[in-house]
Amino acid sequence: MTKRNPIGALLISTMLAGPAWAEDVTLTIESWRNDDLAIWQDQIIPAFEAAHPGIKLNFTPSAPAEYNAILNSKLEAGSAGDIITCRPFDASLALFEAGHLADISALDGMSNFSAVAKSGWSTDDASIQYCVPMASVIHGFIYNKDIFAELGLEEPTTEAEFFAALDAIKDDGSYIPMAMGTNDQWEAATMGYNNIGPNYWKGEDGRLALLAGDQKLTDEAWVAPFRQLAKWGDYLGDGYEAQTYPDSQNIFTLGRAAIYPTGSWEISGFNGLADFEMGAFYPPVQAAGDTCYISDHTDIGIGMNAATDNPEAAKTLLNWVGSPEFATIFANALPGFFPLSSAPVTLDDPLAQEFISWRGECESTIRSTYQVLSRGTPNLENETWNASVAVIKGDESPEDAGQRLQKGLASWYEPQQ
The missing domain is CATH 3.40.190.10 (Periplasmic binding protein-like II)
Structure with a gap:
């Protein structure tokens, strides 16, 4: 039996999805996950760009220990990318309170996440969401x-x-x-x-x-x-x-x-x-x-630079990060880092599948x-x-x-x- 290629299937099924853009827009993504560079270049970016003609992605990670300092310097200088990868809780909350992360509470894709999933990137009263949850451990x-x-x-x-x-x-x-x-x-x-x-x-x-x-x-x-x-x-x-x-x-x-x-x-x-x-x-x-x-601890999210020149394209990417398509790619590329969306995902790695199956048996917290x-x-x-x-x-x-x-x-x- 020929094994189905989930990435290829996603590319085919999403080829005609999404709006065409009058001219190419390039979104630059800031992140500390430099070990994920190949995954973004080989899997995530091709799938997104195939589904969204006219939007290009440029993934530009920093070393994990240096990310906060580098990102803050870029934000203050006005040179940070359009998309900001978010650490959970106070570090990202501080960026939102400083006006660097946009309020994305009304984003369509946010409906795919539970209150527990969103807790790592919400204001203390849970009234505003400033990053889309990407993964938990x-x-x-x-x-x-x-x-x-x-x-x-x-x-x-x-x-x-x-x-x-x-x-x-x-x-x-x-x-x-x-x-x-x-x-x-x-x-x-x-x-x-x-x-x-x-x-x-x-x-x-x-x-x-x-x-x-x-x-x-x-x-x-x-x-x-x-x-x-x-x-x-x-x-x-x-x-x-x-x-x-x-x-x-x-x-x-x-x-x-x-x-x-x-x-x-x-x-x-x-x-x-x-x-x-x-x-x-x-x-x-x-x-x-x-x-x-x-x-089921919130580990990584993704938000929009409030100063981006491409807010609509950025929202398109953030909505896609909340989709089953992204969840399937990300979860299988990084076994053990689980998508936080409510959409069911089947994992190829049996040990990872065992962990994620507990969501159906147990109550989640952080x-x-x-x-x-x-x-x-x-x-x-x-x-x-x-x-x-x-x-x-x-x-x-x-x-x-x-x-x-x-x-x-x-x-x-x-x-x-």
């Missing part, structure tokens, strides 16, 4: 199917099953149960606390209640994830305290650990490194039958610390890193961690005072 656990088969284990769906599997791997002694270290700190919060936490605080219900001041970090829903993390140290292997993020990646892809708490951003890299079949499971719920929640709550000092995101590490290592109790985080947040965030 989904948290969960990747595991080594060969090890699970060898030890007769199945994917855990409840916490009891999760810890039973960890115990079985530890008792066997051939493999490290879970590959994660605490040296770099962020993993303990990102791949630990904000991975399992939504099942306790009930996703968006709890996150929005924390923003409103109706819940506190000392409430059981926010302390309970620390209680689970306090058990993790027994399963992370000898020397996990000094283990870096790259160390953990190597330990798992070399087949020395059974489970890797993580996010979908690892898929592409792991596919090229692991010589075993990988599976994935979402964060186990507390009891059978409970609703599951996943961190990382609890990323919207508003890390603007002040102490920064709640960074404090959550530290607290998660301290709890895993046994240096701080879950209750003390919650009290410390609450005290820090209340010191500057009015709704929590």
Whole structure:
């Protein structure tokens, strides 16, 4: 059977779509995703230009660490491109408030996105949207199917099953149960606390209640994830305290650990490194039958320079980014970075398809610390890193961690005072 070429099919089906332009317009796209250059040149740009004669795209990325500074300099000088790739939350909100990003709330394509998907690029009151959501990453656990088969284990769906599997791997002694270290700190919060936490605080219900001041970090829903993390140290292997993020990646892809708490951003890299079949499971719920929640975290968006000379062409591109056509191309070109539109997308990569299938089973939310709550000092995101590490290592109790985080947040965030 001949395999269908999705890119070719998209080109054919969209060849006659869209308006013809009186003369060619070139839109320049600013981005930090310099590793995506070939994908834009080989797949995204040809598909868009075939569907929209008269509009040319010029993708001009900067190095990720330099993007914010370079973009701000260009915007101030009036030399920035027509299209701005948007980091989530405060960095892009600042650009909108400075008048650099246009209000695109009325764009037709925005109807394809949920409130959760749009949250990374909305004003605090969610009344104005200034970037089209492009992609998210989904948290969960990747595991080594060969090890699970060898030890007769199945994917855990409840916490009891999760810890039973960890115990079985530890008792066997051939493999490290879970590959994660605490040296770099962020993993303990990102791949630990904000991975399992939504099942306790009930996703968006709890996150929005924390923003409103109706819940506190000392409430059981926010302390309970620390209680689970306090058990993790027994399963992370000898020397996990000094283990870096790259160390953990190597330990798992070399087949020395059974489970890797993580996010979908690892898929592409792991596919090229692991010589075993990988599976994935979402964060186990507390009891059978409970609703599951996943961190489907907004990662990248795209907006319009308010000073562009080509606003109609820019809106055409932004509407297309919200379409199923773009979602299909982008999601298959970058397995593990998932389109945020509501249109169903089938992925060629089986591990990526497993992650994205959870949207149909679980409720989606985003990382609890990323919207508003890390603007002040102490920064709640960074404090959550530290607290998660301290709890895993046994240096701080879950209750003390919650009290410390609450005290820090209340010191500057009015709704929590």
